Structure formats: structure tokens, C-alpha cells
Amino acid sequence: MSVNTADVAKIASLARIKVSEAQLEAMVPELNGILAWVEQLGEVDVTGVTPMTAVIPNTLRLRDDVVNADPLTGGDIRDAVLANAPVAEHGFFGVPKVIE
Amino acid sequence: MRNNRSERMTDLTELGVAALRDGVASGAFTATEVASAFNAAVEAAQGALNAFIVTTPDAALAAAGKVDAARAAGQPLGKMAGVPIGMKDLFATKGVQTTAASKILEGFVPPYESTVSQKLWDAGAGMLGKLNLDQFAMGSSNETSGFGNVISPWRKGDDTTPLAPGGSSGGSSAAVAARIAPAATGTDTGGSIRQPAAFTGISGIKPTYGRCSRWGVVAFASSLDQAGPMARDVRDCAIMLEAMAGFDPKDSTSLDLAVPAWEAGLNADMRGKKVGIPREYRVDGLDADVAKSWEDGIAWLKDAGAEIVDISLPHTKYALPTYYIIAPAEASSNLARYDGVRYGLRDLPDGANLQEMYAATRAAGFGDEVKRRILIGTYVLSAGFYDAYYTQAQKVRALIAQDFAKAFETVDVILTPTAPSAAFALGQKSTDPVEMYLNDVFSVPASLAGLPAMSVPAGLSRDGLPLGLHVIGRPLDEQGVLNASLALEQRAQFSAKPGKWW
Amino acid sequence: MSSYRIQGATGEWEVVIGLEVHAQITTQAKLFSGSATAFGAEPNTQVSLVDAAMPGMLPVPNRECIRQAVRTGMAIDAQINTWSRFDRKNYFYADLPQGYQISQLYHPLVGEGSIEIALDDKNPDAGTKVIGIERIHVEQDAGKLMHDQHPTMSYVDLNRSGVALMEIVSRPDMTSPAEAGAYLTKLRQILRYVGSCDGNMDQGSMRADVNVSVRRAGEPLGTRTETKNVNSVRFVMAAIEHEASRQVDVLEAGGKIVQETRLFDPGTGTTRSMRSKEDAHDYRYFPDPDLLPLVLDQAFLDECRASLPELPDAKRTRYTDVLGLSAYNAAVLTADVDTAAWFETLITASAAKQGKDEAAVAKQAANWLTSELFGALNKLGKGLEDSPVSPTSAAELLALIGDGTISGSIAKQVLEKMLETGDGAAAIVEREGLKQTTDTGAIEAAVDAVLAANADKVEQYRGGKEALFGFFVGQTMKAMAGKGNPQLVNQVLKAKLG
Structure with a gap:
């Protein structure tokens, strides 16, 4: 499979990365080079193979339903949560107005 | 007197983790003297090597002061007491800028400390600074950093061409090799500890996936990322890995297992052990120096008593393409959070709406390689392509893991070269992405299978540059990996170090 | 009710409805972090570093969320999948800090089940209908955007970000607004019995995405629209009514239904296209590599079943x-x-x-x-x-x-x-002093007085106007201030009137 400028523009839009026309032109052969290379995987016979789900056999641990059991993963830390925000006002993050 | 003191301070930077720890514990020198010596070395090298994104001499001194006070009070000292280290800038450090070497995180000061770095501080280590790396750990030469290239302390003889320190943990490898840090943290997704260690003549181990908590480590590819130590020798790595590893309930993929006493378990006697030599790693056109060092390694392990066994890992050639589907796919999603809303860079062009702000912010903040991988990852996960790429890759990944499992039914460890060549010049490979990706050809298979793997210095190439040997072990058998690596280290007698040209 | 039809200008149309109900799982803490879930807290106070998607943060699932979803599945006789997995649904929005929602697409926790609804709750003889449930999966809620607090900015509150939801997906088995209303009411009833969701629709604990399409009888399914986040039974019914007739109007005018996301406006009872979600959707679902497969053991399942009311x-x-x-x-x-x-x-x-x-x-x-x-x-x-x-x-x-x-x-x-x-x-x-009088003497005295005072009526009664009996009872009870034992009053009156 190979991509053209329109495909790359669509992918970039999905990934929310603004790219100029010139950048698009440059990316097409690069991405095609990578894609052509990874496509050799298609030749592997994977009949009956289950895709890997856990690299080291292990199942999901569940935690107890306790609020703020560990302060590192608990709430009540609004100042810390907002401290690095480009725009924070009245306890909220601010973003350009959204029209739903 | 003053001269003596200064000489002694210089000497201190020649010491590794074990020697520093033991010297501080015995009172041969103080942790503060150690920290001061390394702070000075860092300062002196920073302009030339650019190994650090920020330096934190005060943090190093504060930690040292605590260790000295604890020792004076007769309190027990931690595993890393008095050892100042470099912290790869992928680990969140409370109150100290953490960027993943990306402009998108410039100025981000985490209100939290990663589990691994916290464990190191708890063990008595101090922080010299945040080490440069490939942006979001994506790269093999440190040329993708948003904060400038790291220059390897190594040079080809009198040739002053700047060489790559390897990547992504290039700041870590450069700092340890240049003796401006006795040890450093690294992270390894497809070889990011092992390849830079090989390039700079130091040791580094990536433990079994799940040994070290990923909590607080900026994520690149979640199913592959593992932290590990980079230091001068095997013993230092064992000491530091003990301090870094351990169960963390905050990481669902963390292994709930006790941390073995790896340092105490070190044993270079390989009698009764079988070492596998995978024939698929003998790739066409393998660099002659690399091939020779591999032969040396085989001979050394034989000398240590091991039986050498020819093995097959049939899906080896598919490991890199598999990796370059899975890692970008995970990265494309992991890096979606850098959107200019809660932290980091925001680029809001006049009149831009929310989605345009995202696109502008991410365009301005991410470097080219990061963008490239996000786009590849986005593409392989997109509607209509998911099964052909991602599902296929996870199936091949299962086959690669099966290859290893089968091999480990007969052998205890596997020996390969770490990288297909010695360090290359900066700029030499940055034009063709795929050529750069091929650097990880020997390190990626173990990453895909989550296996512990270590690089140790094997010797020098004909150009006088370090080469590494790579030991891969069974899941959870870090001890086996460390022991085989120790056997190699004892026979390689690697003592070369870069000349101090900075 | 099953014969609900829309009368268009060109004939009759059937409506096909499926509901995706998002029900907040009743827990103290969030699905993947330890912050609280209480309603109405100050903005961003119930937000952990995990919920704000700080770099390097990781999810660890809350057992109670899984338990409640399993119990809910058992309550609708659904298949419980002892091996399930979380997937990431990738999209960019200001209420979604990670840039993806952790959900379950490929291997949901709960599979096929069903709910029986009464076709007319006022009339038990009207019969019932079984509505299929395709699956229940567990996922994270998003945060909240406030649009009216600043002239050029929207404000983001992440208190809800990461709260556990069950998404309960029905089959497109409903054919009228009333059936959809009955389904939602029944589902809410079951959730409240199980205790897995408080069902407070006005607080957003339960809300429905309404999928509606129309077709002429016997024709294949039409293109559907999805009206998002409708938060009451009444609104769901109104949204369906409006959306179905809008679709009929479009089709009869020769137009085509666009598969799109719409928004219900309770003020006007109408739906409109959602501008912000117009973007072609490509969610790039893939298994969340931060989480391992969720495997349930028999003891866990046994406890879930034993604790069902x-x-x-x-x-x-x-x-x-x-x-x-x-x-x-x-x-x-x-x-x-x-x-x-x-x-x-x-x-x-x-x-x-x-x-x-x-x-x-x-x-x-x-x-x-x-x-x-x-x-x-x-x-x-x-x-x-x-x-x-x-x-x-x-x-x-x-x-x-x-x-x-x-x-x-x-x-x-x-x-x-x-x-x-x-x-x-x-x-x-x-x-x-409200005790009933069972003293026959007192009752006889009262009856005598009533009969004496109403001699004319006594005559009429004896003449065959038996309907007057109730009048005498009433007068006697009134005279006794309601305290006479009704049976005794009856007996005495019967005897005295002969």
C-alpha cells in the first residue's frame, strides 16, 4: 500500500498535526519508504496465531474502590493539576471557545 | 593541600557506583565531595557534550548532604547512598523541568516524581541533572532532541568529527562514558539503553518488561518501554537495577515480584550454562569488526565454561518491521495528550478554534521524527488498515516471542552483537529513516519479547571506537544475563575511555 | 403501541430505534484513578494526575466498577466474558485529556442479554416485548466544557473525566417512542435494583444516545442518525418523535439521510446536527497497552451472582x-x-x-x-x-x-x-378519642335518632326505595363522628328498618 499527498494530509489531520504543502510533499516518499519496508510482514504465515496481548504472561490487577488511597493518584490537588496550564482561570482550564 | 584536594576530587569521577558507595560508607570521602566533583565535571563538559538539558547541582549536593548526615548519625545507608547520577529527561522529576527532549514540554515542571527516580533518591542517590535524549525517546543517535544533539565523548583518533552517542539514551551514555556521571538512568523501547551503551563503551541493562515501574516515565510505546541502569560495569548496573526495580501498584503492567539480590548473586562462572548463538543474526554484510567481536565473545564465554549452542530464531528478520508498526501505533496514541490544554506548549494562531490550536501546537512542538512516527502510527491504526498492519504485527510479535521461548528450552542465555556497527558520525544517517531504524536490528527482538538484555563493552573497532556484546536472557532471569555479561566483562578487560578533549 | 407508524405524505413509515445508554457506575472512586466521583464538586477538585493525563500517568482499574458491570450483566441474563480487554478510542477534544477514551470495543466485559418490557404498563394484558442487548462495556466518562462563562473561551472541568460508565447497547429492536421509553424505564429500574447505577438522569448519571432510522414497511434498514446525550425518558421519546418525522420529511422531499451525530434541544423538542462532531470519525481503536487482559475467576463471578438482589x-x-x-x-x-x-x-x-x-x-x-x-x-x-x-x-x-x-x-x-x-x-x-365504637347500645341510640329525624325517608325505604340505605348509614356515622363500627351500624340499621 502506498500513500499520496491527500492520504498524508488526511492522516496528519487525524493526528492533529498541521503540515504545509511542502512538508506534505516531503513526507510522502518518506512514509512510503517506511510502509514498503514494514509490508514484508505480510509474507509471514500467521495462521492460527493469537495476537500478543501481554508481553510477559500476566493478567490485570484490580484496585480497591477507595478515594485518594494513594495521594499520587488521588484528587483534591487542583493547584497541582492546573499549575502547568497555558491558560487556567477560576479553577478551570481555558481553551478557545467551542461551538457544539 | 589544596592541590591534593583537587586531585582527589578528579579521582572521584573515575570511580563507579560500587566504589563510590563503598567509599562513602567507609568514610574514605564524603558524599558531598563526590557530588561536588561530579557537579564540576558536568559543568566543565556541558558546553561541549550537551549531555544535560538542565543541570541540578544543588539537588546533587542536597542529596549528598543528607547521606553525610545520615552516616554521621550512624543511620543505615541506602544501596546508592552518596552516588550522584544523571536522570534521563524522560523521568518526571518533581519541581524540575521534564521535557522528553521535546519543545512541546518545554517549561513543564511536574508536580510529581516518577516511581523509579523516587526509588533512586530513596536509596540515597542524588541528581546531577536531566539528561538529553532523542525526542520522546524516538531515535538512535540523539539527533532528534529538541534541545540540540548530544556529542559523544568518543572520537575516531584525531578526527574531530562529532560522533553519535547512540540513542535514545544518548545523554546518559555520553555522561557515563565521559566520567561526568558514574551512572545514569536509561529507558529502552527498542534498544535505547543497549545501543548507546555499546556506542560509548559502557554497560546497560534493560530488565524484563514489568520489572521497573513506568509510572511517571513519559510514555513512548507502552508495551515496550522499560527503564534500566547505564553504568561503567556489570556490578554497577546490578546495584542500580536493584534500586530501580520493584512492584508498583500504580502501574498495571508492573510485576508483583520481589527484587532479587542481583549484586550479591553475581557469578561469572559459566560452567554448566548453555549459550545460544542465533544464526539469523549473522546478517549479510555484517560489519567485520562487529563479527570479530562477536567471535571474541563466543570464545570468552566458552572460556568461562559455557557450552556454545547454535540456535535458530526464525522470525528475526521480521522483528524490526513489527517494531516499526507497534511502537509508532502506541506512540501515536500516547502522544495525543500533548495538545496545549493542560501543560506544555500552546500555539494559538489568531482566530484559531480548538482543533486548529491542537494542530498548530503539535506542529510547533513535535520534531520531525516524532511527527513521522505519529503519522505512521496513525496510519496503521486507521480504518481499513488496522488488521493488515497492527493485528498482523501483534501476531508476528507472538511468533518472535515463541522463537525465544523455544530457544530458551535449550539455552540459558543468547549472545549477539548489540548494534550492527560502531558509532557513526552525527548527520551520517539522519537522511533515510529506515537506515537509521536498522541500527536496532539486534536489540529490537528482545524488546518485542519483553526479555532482559544487556550490552557490555567488548573492545574497540579498528577505528578505535567501542563495540558492545549483547546478552539476552529468559524472562525474569536478569541474574543469568548479568552473570554472562560479567564473564564477558572479565575477559574483555575493556579499559579504553575517551580522551578528555572538552 | 407496536403499530406505531408515521403518516407521511406518500404513505406510512416505520421507525427503528436502538439505544446506547451510558450509566455511571456507582463507586466511590474513578475507573482508573483514586479521585472521587461525587456530584457537584468544585471544578477540577476531583481530578488526579492520572485524570489530567499528565505525562507518564497510568491507569489501574477499580474492582468495584468491574464487579458492578458484571452484576448488571447477570441481571439481564447476559453472557459474562471472563476474558475481556480495554481498548483505546482515539480522538481529540478538550474534554478528553488523554486524547483517547479507554473503552472496550473488541472484547467487552458483558455480551448478549435482554430485557423484557411491558407494552402498556397501565394494562398488564397488553403483553410484553423482549428487547435484545448486544453488549455492556466499561469505559471512562469525559470531562465537561462550559461555554457561557467567558466571551472567547470555553472552560474545562475534568471532575467527570475518568468516572466509570457502563455503555449498555441495545439491539435496534424498538419501533416506537413509547417502546424506547419503556425500555429506558425498565433498564433504569434494573440498574437501581442491582445498585450499579443510581439512575439520576438529571445529574447525568444516566443518558442515552438515540439511534433512529425510518423505512417503509418491509424495506431494509434506513440510514440512522445518533442523537447524543439525551437525559430523560421524556426527552428520549420526544427526540425520537422529532427525528423520525424529520427523516420522513427529508426522504419524502427526495433527500438523503446523512449518518451523523445530532443534539437534542429540550427547549424546542428538536434535534440539530452537531458541528463539533462533524469530523469524519476514525477512532483508531486498539488494545490499551497500559492495561493487561481482564480475566475473571469463578470466585469473583460467584460473589457477583450471590450478591444480586x-x-x-x-x-x-x-x-x-x-x-x-x-x-x-x-x-x-x-x-x-x-x-x-x-x-x-x-x-x-x-x-x-x-x-x-x-x-x-x-x-x-x-x-x-x-x-x-x-x-x-x-x-x-x-x-x-x-x-x-x-x-x-x-x-x-x-x-x-x-x-x-x-x-x-x-x-x-x-x-x-x-x-x-x-x-x-x-x-x-x-x-x-378516635376509637371506633362497638357499643351496640350507643349505635342503637344513634340509629333510633336518625330514623326518628327522617321518618319520611324511612317511609320511602320501606316502600321499596332501598338505595336510601346508604343515606341512613351516612347519617348514623355522621352522628357518631365517624367512630361507629361500620359492620355494627349496618347490622342495627338492617334490623330496625326491617
Whole structure:
């Protein structure tokens, strides 16, 4: 499979990365080079193979339903949560107005 | 007197983790003297090597002061007491800028400390600074950093061409090799500890996936990322890995297992052990120096008593393409959070709406390689392509893991070269992405299978540059990996170090 | 109701409806972090570093969320998948800090199940219909955007970000707004019984994405639209009505239905296209590499099943078949888990007070509760949950009726006093002297006086106008201030009138 400028523009839009026309032109052969290379995987016979789900056999641990059991993963830390925000006002993050 | 003191301070930077720890514990020198010596070395090298994104001499001194006070009070000292280290800038450090070497995180000061770095501080280590790396750990030469290239302390003889320190943990490898840090943290997704260690003549181990908590480590590819130590020798790595590893309930993929006493378990006697030599790693056109060092390694392990066994890992050639589907796919999603809303860079062009702000912010903040991988990852996960790429890759990944499992039914460890060549010049490979990706050809298979793997210095190439040997072990058998690596280290007698040209 | 059709200009159209209900799982802490889930907190106070998607943060699932979703699945007879997995749904929005929602696409926790709805809840004979449920999966809620607080900015509150939701996906088995309403009501009832969701639709604990399409009878399914986040049963029904007739209008005018996301405006009862979600969707789902497969063991499943309460359908059947209640009363009393619990406490207390078994007092209690107490509370603008009369004090009142101490009409007065003062029934009867008179002498005297005062009517009665009997009863009771035992009054009147 190979991509053209329109495909790359669509992918970039999905990934929310603004790219100029010139950048698009440059990316097409690069991405095609990578894609052509990874496509050799298609030749592997994977009949009956289950895709890997856990690299080291292990199942999901569940935690107890306790609020703020560990302060590192608990709430009540609004100042810390907002401290690095480009725009924070009245306890909220601010973003350009959204029209739903 | 003053001269003596200064000489002694210089000497201190020649010491590794074990020697520093033991010297501080015995009172041969103080942790503060150690920290001061390394702070000075860092300062002196920073302009030339650019190994650090920020330096934190005060943090190093504060930690040292605590260790000295604890020792004076007769309190027990931690595993890393008095050892100042470099912290790869992928680990969140409370109150100290953490960027993943990306402009998108410039100025981000985490209100939290990663589990691994916290464990190191708890063990008595101090922080010299945040080490440069490939942006979001994506790269093999440190040329993708948003904060400038790291220059390897190594040079080809009198040739002053700047060489790559390897990547992504290039700041870590450069700092340890240049003796401006006795040890450093690294992270390894497809070889990011092992390849830079090989390039700079130091040791580094990536433990079994799940040994070290990923909590607080900026994520690149979640199913592959593992932290590990980079230091001068095997013993230092064992000491530091003990301090870094351990169960963390905050990481669902963390292994709930006790941390073995790896340092105490070190044993270079390989009698009764079988070492596998995978024939698929003998790739066409393998660099002659690399091939020779591999032969040396085989001979050394034989000398240590091991039986050498020819093995097959049939899906080896598919490991890199598999990796370059899975890692970008995970990265494309992991890096979606850098959107200019809660932290980091925001680029809001006049009149831009929310989605345009995202696109502008991410365009301005991410470097080219990061963008490239996000786009590849986005593409392989997109509607209509998911099964052909991602599902296929996870199936091949299962086959690669099966290859290893089968091999480990007969052998205890596997020996390969770490990288297909010695360090290359900066700029030499940055034009063709795929050529750069091929650097990880020997390190990626173990990453895909989550296996512990270590690089140790094997010797020098004909150009006088370090080469590494790579030991891969069974899941959870870090001890086996460390022991085989120790056997190699004892026979390689690697003592070369870069000349101090900075 | 099953024959709901839209009469278009060119003929009849059928409506096909499927609902995706998002139900907030009742837990203390969030799905993947330890921050609280309480409603109405100050903005961004219930946000952890994990919920704000700080670099390097990782999810660890809350057992209770999984447990409640499994119990819910069991309550709708669904397949429970002992191996499931979380996937990432990738998209960019300001209420989604990670840039992806952790959800379950490929391997949901709960598979196929079903819910039976009554086609007319006022008429038990109207029959039932089974609505298929395709799956229930567990996922994270998003944060909230505030658009009206600043002229050029929207504000982001992440308190809800990461709260656990069950997404309950129905089959497109509903064919009228009423069926959709009945389904949603029934689902809410079951969730509240199980205790997995409080069902508070006005607080957003339960909301529905409504998928609607129309077609002519016998034709294949039409293109559907999805109206997002409708938050009441009434609005769901209104949204379907509007959306179905809008689609008919479009099709009859020669247009095409666009598969799109729409928004319901409760003010106008209409739906409109959502501009912000117009973007072509490509969510790039893939297994979340931060989480491992979720494997449930038998002990976990056993506990989930053992802790399930009696469910609404079983309870209603028991109320009619074992307790002898009317179908109507059984439906009313089982409609909500709290009502049923109140009723059951009442009959337990009543049975104890009256020395009878529960079945013997259930009918009296049910009738009194549905007609007397509900009516009285309604007048006060109160619900059962804030009734000043507890089940135990109600049992005391019912015992006084049961042993003939007071009559039904006096009981009404006593209840009013109880609601007013909070005093016990017996104390009020004693204080106000409301005890029923069983003294035949007093009743005979009262009857004699009534008959004497109404000689003309006595004549008419004896002349065959027997309908006047009720008049004499009423006059006698009035003369006795309601305290005469009705049976004795009847007996005495019958005897004296001959």
C-alpha cells in the first residue's frame, strides 16, 4: 500500500498535526519508504496465531474502590493539576471557545 | 593541600557506583565531595557534550548532604547512598523541568516524581541533572532532541568529527562514558539503553518488561518501554537495577515480584550454562569488526565454561518491521495528550478554534521524527488498515516471542552483537529513516519479547571506537544475563575511555 | 403501541430505534484513578494526575466498577466474558485529556442479554416485548466544557473525566417512542435494583444516545442518525418523535439521510446536527497497552451472582402470586427499588404487629400504601423517600385498622395527623378519642335518632326505595363522628328498618 499527498494530509489531520504543502510533499516518499519496508510482514504465515496481548504472561490487577488511597493518584490537588496550564482561570482550564 | 584536594576530587569521577558507595560508607570521602566533583565535571563538559538539558547541582549536593548526615548519625545507608547520577529527561522529576527532549514540554515542571527516580533518591542517590535524549525517546543517535544533539565523548583518533552517542539514551551514555556521571538512568523501547551503551563503551541493562515501574516515565510505546541502569560495569548496573526495580501498584503492567539480590548473586562462572548463538543474526554484510567481536565473545564465554549452542530464531528478520508498526501505533496514541490544554506548549494562531490550536501546537512542538512516527502510527491504526498492519504485527510479535521461548528450552542465555556497527558520525544517517531504524536490528527482538538484555563493552573497532556484546536472557532471569555479561566483562578487560578533549 | 407508524405524505413509515445508554457506575472512586466521583464538586477538585493525563500517568482499574458491570450483566441474563480487554478510542477534544477514551470495543466485559418490557404498563394484558442487548462495556466518562462563562473561551472541568460508565447497547429492536421509553424505564429500574447505577438522569448519571432510522414497511434498514446525550425518558421519546418525522420529511422531499451525530434541544423538542462532531470519525481503536487482559475467576463471578438482589420481574410475580396483590399494585410497588423496600419493611412490621403472616397483611398494606399514603404525600409534595411516616409507624396504623380499633375513614384522619405531627398512630387515636365504637347500645341510640329525624325517608325505604340505605348509614356515622363500627351500624340499621 502506498500513500499520496491527500492520504498524508488526511492522516496528519487525524493526528492533529498541521503540515504545509511542502512538508506534505516531503513526507510522502518518506512514509512510503517506511510502509514498503514494514509490508514484508505480510509474507509471514500467521495462521492460527493469537495476537500478543501481554508481553510477559500476566493478567490485570484490580484496585480497591477507595478515594485518594494513594495521594499520587488521588484528587483534591487542583493547584497541582492546573499549575502547568497555558491558560487556567477560576479553577478551570481555558481553551478557545467551542461551538457544539 | 589544596592541590591534593583537587586531585582527589578528579579521582572521584573515575570511580563507579560500587566504589563510590563503598567509599562513602567507609568514610574514605564524603558524599558531598563526590557530588561536588561530579557537579564540576558536568559543568566543565556541558558546553561541549550537551549531555544535560538542565543541570541540578544543588539537588546533587542536597542529596549528598543528607547521606553525610545520615552516616554521621550512624543511620543505615541506602544501596546508592552518596552516588550522584544523571536522570534521563524522560523521568518526571518533581519541581524540575521534564521535557522528553521535546519543545512541546518545554517549561513543564511536574508536580510529581516518577516511581523509579523516587526509588533512586530513596536509596540515597542524588541528581546531577536531566539528561538529553532523542525526542520522546524516538531515535538512535540523539539527533532528534529538541534541545540540540548530544556529542559523544568518543572520537575516531584525531578526527574531530562529532560522533553519535547512540540513542535514545544518548545523554546518559555520553555522561557515563565521559566520567561526568558514574551512572545514569536509561529507558529502552527498542534498544535505547543497549545501543548507546555499546556506542560509548559502557554497560546497560534493560530488565524484563514489568520489572521497573513506568509510572511517571513519559510514555513512548507502552508495551515496550522499560527503564534500566547505564553504568561503567556489570556490578554497577546490578546495584542500580536493584534500586530501580520493584512492584508498583500504580502501574498495571508492573510485576508483583520481589527484587532479587542481583549484586550479591553475581557469578561469572559459566560452567554448566548453555549459550545460544542465533544464526539469523549473522546478517549479510555484517560489519567485520562487529563479527570479530562477536567471535571474541563466543570464545570468552566458552572460556568461562559455557557450552556454545547454535540456535535458530526464525522470525528475526521480521522483528524490526513489527517494531516499526507497534511502537509508532502506541506512540501515536500516547502522544495525543500533548495538545496545549493542560501543560506544555500552546500555539494559538489568531482566530484559531480548538482543533486548529491542537494542530498548530503539535506542529510547533513535535520534531520531525516524532511527527513521522505519529503519522505512521496513525496510519496503521486507521480504518481499513488496522488488521493488515497492527493485528498482523501483534501476531508476528507472538511468533518472535515463541522463537525465544523455544530457544530458551535449550539455552540459558543468547549472545549477539548489540548494534550492527560502531558509532557513526552525527548527520551520517539522519537522511533515510529506515537506515537509521536498522541500527536496532539486534536489540529490537528482545524488546518485542519483553526479555532482559544487556550490552557490555567488548573492545574497540579498528577505528578505535567501542563495540558492545549483547546478552539476552529468559524472562525474569536478569541474574543469568548479568552473570554472562560479567564473564564477558572479565575477559574483555575493556579499559579504553575517551580522551578528555572538552 | 407496536403499530406505531408515521403518516407521511406518500404513505406510512416505520421507525427503528436502538439505544446506547451510558450509566455511571456507582463507586466511590474513578475507573482508573483514586479521585472521587461525587456530584457537584468544585471544578477540577476531583481530578488526579492520572485524570489530567499528565505525562507518564497510568491507569489501574477499580474492582468495584468491574464487579458492578458484571452484576448488571447477570441481571439481564447476559453472557459474562471472563476474558475481556480495554481498548483505546482515539480522538481529540478538550474534554478528553488523554486524547483517547479507554473503552472496550473488541472484547467487552458483558455480551448478549435482554430485557423484557411491558407494552402498556397501565394494562398488564397488553403483553410484553423482549428487547435484545448486544453488549455492556466499561469505559471512562469525559470531562465537561462550559461555554457561557467567558466571551472567547470555553472552560474545562475534568471532575467527570475518568468516572466509570457502563455503555449498555441495545439491539435496534424498538419501533416506537413509547417502546424506547419503556425500555429506558425498565433498564433504569434494573440498574437501581442491582445498585450499579443510581439512575439520576438529571445529574447525568444516566443518558442515552438515540439511534433512529425510518423505512417503509418491509424495506431494509434506513440510514440512522445518533442523537447524543439525551437525559430523560421524556426527552428520549420526544427526540425520537422529532427525528423520525424529520427523516420522513427529508426522504419524502427526495433527500438523503446523512449518518451523523445530532443534539437534542429540550427547549424546542428538536434535534440539530452537531458541528463539533462533524469530523469524519476514525477512532483508531486498539488494545490499551497500559492495561493487561481482564480475566475473571469463578470466585469473583460467584460473589457477583450471590450478591444480586431479587430483580423487578421476579418481585412483581411474587407480589401477585404469593402476596396476592393486584397486578397494578404489584407494578407500582416494584417500579422502584426503594418503594419495594419500603413496602417490604411495612409488611414485615405489619405481620409482626398483627400476629399474621406477611401474605395475610400484604393486600391491606399495598392498598393503603398506593391509595392513602401516596395520595397524602403527593398533596404535601413529598416522595416516599422523605415521608415523615416510617414503615414501622405505618404498620402501627394498619394494625389499628386491622383489629377494628379505628375505621378506614378515621384512619385517613389519623394519617393526616401523623404526617403533621410525626406522632404514633395509637397515641393520636388515644389523644383525639378516635376509637371506633362497638357499643351496640350507643349505635342503637344513634340509629333510633336518625330514623326518628327522617321518618319520611324511612317511609320511602320501606316502600321499596332501598338505595336510601346508604343515606341512613351516612347519617348514623355522621352522628357518631365517624367512630361507629361500620359492620355494627349496618347490622342495627338492617334490623330496625326491617
